[in-house]
Amino acid sequence: MMMKRSSFTVREMAKSVFVFAIGVGLWVGANIAFETTEPWDSAFYLSVSYPLALAISAGLGFAFAELPCRWGLIIMLAQFPVMVIQSGTGPLIAVGILLLAVLSVPAMASALAGAAFRRRFAR
Secondary structure, eight states: OOOOOOHHHHHHHHHHHHHHHHHHHHHHHHHHHHTOSSGGGSTHIIIIIHHHHHHHHHHHHHHSOSSTHHHHHHHHHTHHHHHHHHHOSOTTHHHHHHHHHHHHHHHHHHHHHHHHHHHHHHO
């Protein structure tokens, strides 16, 4: 017997793919703008790209308030495949994964704040 997929699941998958594309776009955009292979090698990553990722995470948390932590996590971890494609899997790949995981925590908090803001003003 074939199970019917709910539109909720498809909709959530579409949102996740959309957010993943934003994360990839942030990394690629930073590569181009900062003329580096890895954007965090530029002084502008922590002053421009990362705050932008946090703001986008907050906006996504506001827009899609159900389980908002995932948006910050997806935005940050979406940068990993691009990093691997551009830089390869050298000895520092574990450091890159760890750095993205650490940078995901404030992004997830930002998304939670966006969702809390929405709930507060929805009353």
